[in-house]
Amino acid sequence: MNKEAKNITIKDVARLAGVSKGTVDRVVHNRGEVSQQSRERVLEVIEQIGYRPNLYASMLATKRHYRLVCLIPYFEPGEYWELVHRGIVRAEEKARGYNIGIETIFYHQFDIESFRKGCRAVLDAMPSAVLFAPTYRDETLALNAELQARAVPYVYIDSRIEGCNYLAYFGMPMRQSGYLGASLLTDCGRAAGEVASFRIADNDIPQDNPTHRRREGFFDYIAQHAPDCRVSDVFIRPHDALFNLRAMDAFFEANPGVRNLITFNSRVHLIAEYLEKRGLKDCTLVGYDMLDRNFDAVRRGTVKYLITQRTETQVYRGINTIIDYLIQKRQPASKDNAMAMDIIMRDNVDYYFDMFES
Amino acid sequence: MNKEAKNITIKDVARLAGVSKGTVDRVVHNRGEVSQQSRERVLEVIEQIGYRPNLYASMLATKRHYRLVCLIPYFEPGEYWELVHRGIVRAEEKARGYNIGIETIFYHQFDIESFRKGCRAVLDAMPSAVLFAPTYRDETLALNAELQARAVPYVYIDSRIEGCNYLAYFGMPMRQSGYLGASLLTDCGRAAGEVASFRIADNDIPQDNPTHRRREGFFDYIAQHAPDCRVSDVFIRPHDALFNLRAMDAFFEANPGVRNLITFNSRVHLIAEYLEKRGLKDCTLVGYDMLDRNFDAVRRGTVKYLITQRTETQVYRGINTIIDYLIQKRQPASKDNAMAMDIIMRDNVDYYFDMFES
DNA sequence: TGGTTTTTCGTGACCGTGCACGATAAAATT
DNA sequence: AATTTTATCGTGCACGGTCACGAAAAACCA
Numbered sequence: 001m002n003k004e005a006k007n008i009t010i011k012d013v014a015r016l017a018g019v020s021k022g023t024v025d026r027v028v029h030n031r032g033e034v035s036q037q038s039r040e041r042v043l044e045v046i047e048q049i050g051y052r053p054n055l056y057a058s059m060l061a062t063k064r065h066y067r068l069v070c071l072i073p074y075f076e077p078g079e080y081w082e083l084v085h086r087g088i089v090r091a092e093e094k095a096r097g098y099n100i101g102i103e104t105i106f107y108h109q110f111d112i113e114s115f116r117k118g119c120r121a122v123l124d125a126m127p128s129a130v131l132f133a134p135t136y137r138d139e140t141l142a143l144n145a146e147l148q149a150r151a152v153p154y155v156y157i158d159s160r161i162e163g164c165n166y167l168a169y170f171g172m173p174m175r176q177s178g179y180l181g182a183s184l185l186t187d188c189g190r191a192a193g194e195v196a197s198f199r200i201a202d203n204d205i206p207q208d209n210p211t212h213r214r215r216e217g218f219f220d221y222i223a224q225h226a227p228d229c230r231v232s233d234v235f236i237r238p239h240d241a242l243f244n245l246r247a248m249d250a251f252f253e254a255n256p257g258v259r260n261l262i263t264f265n266s267r268v269h270l271i272a273e274y275l276e277k278r279g280l281k282d283c284t285l286v287g288y289d290m291l292d293r294n295f296d297a298v299r300r301g302t303v304k305y306l307i308t309q310r311t312e313t314q315v316y317r318g319i320n321t322i323i324d325y326l327i328q329k330r331q332p333a334s335k336d337n338a339m340a341m342d343i344i345m346r347d348n349v350d351y352y353f354d355m356f357e358s
Numbered sequence: 359m360n361k362e363a364k365n366i367t368i369k370d371v372a373r374l375a376g377v378s379k380g381t382v383d384r385v386v387h388n389r390g391e392v393s394q395q396s397r398e399r400v401l402e403v404i405e406q407i408g409y410r411p412n413l414y415a416s417m418l419a420t421k422r423h424y425r426l427v428c429l430i431p432y433f434e435p436g437e438y439w440e441l442v443h444r445g446i447v448r449a450e451e452k453a454r455g456y457n458i459g460i461e462t463i464f465y466h467q468f469d470i471e472s473f474r475k476g477c478r479a480v481l482d483a484m485p486s487a488v489l490f491a492p493t494y495r496d497e498t499l500a501l502n503a504e505l506q507a508r509a510v511p512y513v514y515i516d517s518r519i520e521g522c523n524y525l526a527y528f529g530m531p532m533r534q535s536g537y538l539g540a541s542l543l544t545d546c547g548r549a550a551g552e553v554a555s556f557r558i559a560d561n562d563i564p565q566d567n568p569t570h571r572r573r574e575g576f577f578d579y580i581a582q583h584a585p586d587c588r589v590s591d592v593f594i595r596p597h598d599a600l601f602n603l604r605a606m607d608a609f610f611e612a613n614p615g616v617r618n619l620i621t622f623n624s625r626v627h628l629i630a631e632y633l634e635k636r637g638l639k640d641c642t643l644v645g646y647d648m649l650d651r652n653f654d655a656v657r658r659g660t661v662k663y664l665i666t667q668r669t670e671t672q673v674y675r676g677i678n679t680i681i682d683y684l685i686q687k688r689q690p691a692s693k694d695n696a697m698a699m700d701i702i703m704r705d706n707v708d709y710y711f712d713m714f715e716s
Numbered sequence: 717t718g719g720t721t722t723t724t725c726g727t728g729a730c731c732g733t734g735c736a737c738g739a740t741a742a743a744a745t746t
Numbered sequence: 747a748a749t750t751t752t753a754t755c756g757t758g759c760a761c762g763g764t765c766a767c768g769a770a771a772a773a774c775c776a
Binding site: 055338 | 708
């Protein structure tokens with residue numbers, strides 16, 4: 001029953017192909033210096049007997065080292081990109097096991113010049129692979145071109161720019177998540193009337209940013225299911241509490257009847273804290289992303305639905321894809337990977353974790 | 359920057375401890391035949407210089423083989439336990455890489471004698487580790503005792519029996535999932551009045567089975583939030599369509615006003631299909647588990663909320679825990695692992711996958 | 717003391733690959 | 747034809763453990 005199937009080694013291939021293991025090795029790694037004839041015979045034998053290199057022996061013997069460079073926005077504690085960073089940190093140990101070192105370069109999300117500088121730093125680091133969030137379109141295309149020229153694979157996270165030759169993409173389906181948000185917000189016959197959407201006011205944000213697509217999905221749903229719904233914008237600033245207080249006060253004074261609220265960015269906790277401060281109790285508030293402060297707002301009942309994806313897992317899978325590609329030249333099973341949209345409410349928030357291994 | 363930190367090898371330990379690498383190896387693996395004195399010095403050196411065995415070299419050289427035996431209920435295609443089985447199959451490749459073979463033994467879920475036989479088969483297989491669903495209490499305890507005596511680690515999935523010395527447990531928090539189900543069912547002021555709960559009629563099912571605990575959680579919520587709610591039971595049989603048709607017809611004839619429906623087992627698709635057949639359109643139906651037929655019912659809109667956990671991931675994590683324990687004697691980070699309860703609705707069902715690696 | 721048993725330990729042949737190095741043969745050059 | 751260049755290939759050590767084997771040392775016994 002448990003007969004030990006003798007493993008097929010490189011020596012078997014060599015013997016059957018009538019060459020030495022050195023030659024087989026050259027073929028397997030496309031390292032050249034092999035005649036067309038030998039090459040073909042070796043490949044044939046490999047195919048026929050199903051030879052798969054022993055990863056352990058390979059890892060043990062190799063002296064190759066890789067360098068994975070990640071380019072993500074700088075963050076303050078508790079912000080969205082901290083989750084992404086945690087995923088990177090988690091993957092570091094595994095990557096090190098494969099002789100892959102990870103270094104991370106940060107840029108300021110709303111500063112295009114900073115992103116440019118980040119791109120240059122990535123290239124200067126001579127990476128073997130790159131994982132990044134393509135915030136600015138043109139700069140991303142330039143980076144892609146250079147990476148392509150150097151044959152360096154790159155993986156998108158969070159959002160993607162179509163038509164490029166990226167190795168893979170991992171992110172939440174943004175448009176769908178907006179659609180889902182509208183569905184939850186207007187569930188049970190709510191929101192016949194008015195909705196307030198809270199947006200981040202910043203001129204430097206590119207127009208085609210991910211939350212914008214989320215917003216579009218939201219309007220898709222509204223157009224289909226509640227065409228007479230009126231949606232107002234309220235602009236806030238992530239780091240200007242006083243400004244926000246005034247903006248929301250002004251809004252609710254002018255629109256006292258609005259009770260259905262949504263934000264498309266990750267800052268819904270700001271809205272929740274405002275509602276609590278002002279004692280507005282009968283609102284339905286929907287938001288995004290698994291920040292601790294958002295979770296707390298869900299626990300307090302102020303945020304009714306929080307739509308999240310497993311950000312750490314997402315990044316982890318991105319890095320895993322890179323590892324597989326670097327080590328085994330394995331193409332990812334699917335290039336575009338939409339992560340699941342999880343719905344978090346008061347009664348399941350305490351059981352929601354983002355873990356992928358024991 | 360990229361200075362190659364020379365790896366600490368077993369030879370370094372041997373040199374510093376004044377013994378040979380053979381002795382170090384014996385110490386590391388508790389293989390005996392080492393004097394107390396040498397043993398202590400080796401351990402001291404290991405601690406001091408932070409020696410960690412190279413996993414690749416170890417896997418390459420070892421001739422040890424392990425046998426992981428899984429004991430789970432037999433299933434028909436499309437049933438819950440098929441998901442569990444898929445998780446096992448998925449983990450097989452990874453396990454094989456560590457010289458761990460997996461074999462699965464099936465028993466009939468509602469047949470205690472079959473479970474007994476399964477337990478015996480597990481022991482006869484001389485397993486190095488066991489993963490199983492503890493369906494029947496006494497038989498499980500007997501199996502545990504024997505495994506304990508043999509120093510064979512075992513992992514629970516799906517449910518657990520407290521107080522045993524299991525290596526780890528992975529499953530949905532059943533009671534909370536019932537609580538959440540009630541919360542969703544009575545959301546938005548629904549279910550002031552009556553609720554129907556659909557249960558599987560079978561005398562052989564143990565009273566303390568997992569779905570029973572889910573039901574208890576449901577009543578917890580009702581007692582807290584809707585004490586005047588009346589809950590009726592409707593009994594169905596998984597494999598007797600005619601019986602079910604009559605049972606449900608009879609129920610709805612006698613209780614025409616009931617529009618809030620829930621099942622605690624995985625067969626909510628049966629209810630959904632009945633509702634569609636009878637054209638009952640204005641019901642709110644809540645169910646559990648990510649079966650394909652349940653997903654379809656969510657897509658058709660008949661099931662409003664489906665509460666699921668990532669079953670494959672759950673099993674995969676269980677097997678991973680075993681791998682870590684067998685290969686590196688690593689204790690799991692947490693013994694009891696409650697998997698997240700995901701809420702599936704029409705607008706996110708198409709983006710819900712149970713994948714854990716690229 | 718010498719012989720026997722038991723405990724403790726070192727040695728060296730693997731495991732399957734990667735890769736540097738040098739050998740060989742074929743082609744090109746003088 | 748002799749020499750140099752180039753393309754192709756084989757050899758053998760290294761990687762860091764594992765483990766069987768036998769040697770050495772210690773303990774035991776008469």
